[in-house]
Amino acid sequence: MYDRLFAHWALPVVGEPLDLAELFGSDVDVVLDIGYGGGEGLIELAETQPHQSVIGVEVHTPGVAKVLEAVERNGWQHVRVVDGDVLELLPRIPVASLAGVRLYFPDPWLKNKQRHRRLARADVVSSLVDRLRIGGTLHVATDIPEYAAQTLDVCGAEPRLRGGVVPRPSWRPVTRFELRGLAAGREPTDMLYERVS
Numbered sequence: 490m491y492d493r494l495f496a497h498w499a500l501p502v503v504g505e506p507l508d509l510a511e512l513f514g515s516d517v518d519v520v521l522d523i524g525y526g527g528g529e530g531l532i533e534l535a536e537t538q539p540h541q542s543v544i545g546v547e548v549h550t551p552g553v554a555k556v557l558e559a560v561e562r563n564g565w566q567h568v569r570v571v572d573g574d575v576l577e578l579l580p581r582i583p584v585a586s587l588a589g590v591r592l593y594f595p596d597p598w599l600k601n602k603q604r605h606r607r608l609a610r611a612d613v614v615s616s617l618v619d620r621l622r623i624g625g626t627l628h629v630a631t632d633i634p635e636y637a638a639q640t641l642d643v644c645g646a647e648p649r650l651r652g653g654v655v656p657r658p659s660w661r662p663v664t665r666f667e668l669r670g671l672a673a674g675r676e677p678t679d680m681l682y683e684r685v686s
């Protein structure tokens with residue numbers, strides 16, 4: 490069952506550049522959801538925002554089956570998943586092609602020697618912005634204040650982006666990662682940027 494769903498609905502992490510119009514149809518907004526975790530947020534947004542197509546990429550696979558089952562059950566043509574590292578996937582995504590990038594509760598890598606792994610670093614943000622079309626958005630949410638500060642620094646220094654902290658959008662699903670942080674007294678910070686040039 491899993492293998493059949495995976496073969497039908499998943500995209501290989503490496504390969505030729507993706508033809509997003511062929512995958513989802515022309516003139517469709519495509520959003521990249523990086524690190525969708527258990528998949529509940531991706532599934533909820535696929536239900537509530539069906540006009541947006543989504544490519545979800547996740548390096549660990551516990552949520553993959555859940556998303557694949559939802560895609561099959563609902564007959565969704567607007568969701569595809571990638572089982573792998575977003576940094577390996579990015580070369581497959583054409584420049585200036587995405588309407589949005591979601592980076593919700595990225596792994597914080599709190600230890601000094603792990604910090605270079607954070608996704609909100611200048612080289613990764615630059616590569617993500619390359620793939621946003623003008624007017625496309627980068628939305629980062631984190632409940633780690635130091636991660637929010639790094640995101641504000643990095644995105645503030647990226648000349649093609651405009652934006653900053655926004656109120657928590659009511660449409661962003663509450664996932665168990667966010668709930669775990671709230672239970673520990675951590676409030677999320679949402680940061681929303683638009684590619685302006």
Ligand SMILES: C[S@@+](CC[C@H](N)C(=O)[O-])C[C@H]1O[C@@H](n2cnc3c(N)ncnc32)[C@H](O)[C@@H]1O
Pocket residue numbers: 523524525526527530546547548549573574575576592593594595596664665666667
């Ligand atoms: C803390 S969880 C957040 C999950 C989800 N976004 C949410 O808000 O509930 C971070 C997720 O990012 C994934 N991740 C970390 N680095 C990644 C990478 N380089 N490429 C794809 N996924 C990654 C992790 O496996 C993990 O599931």
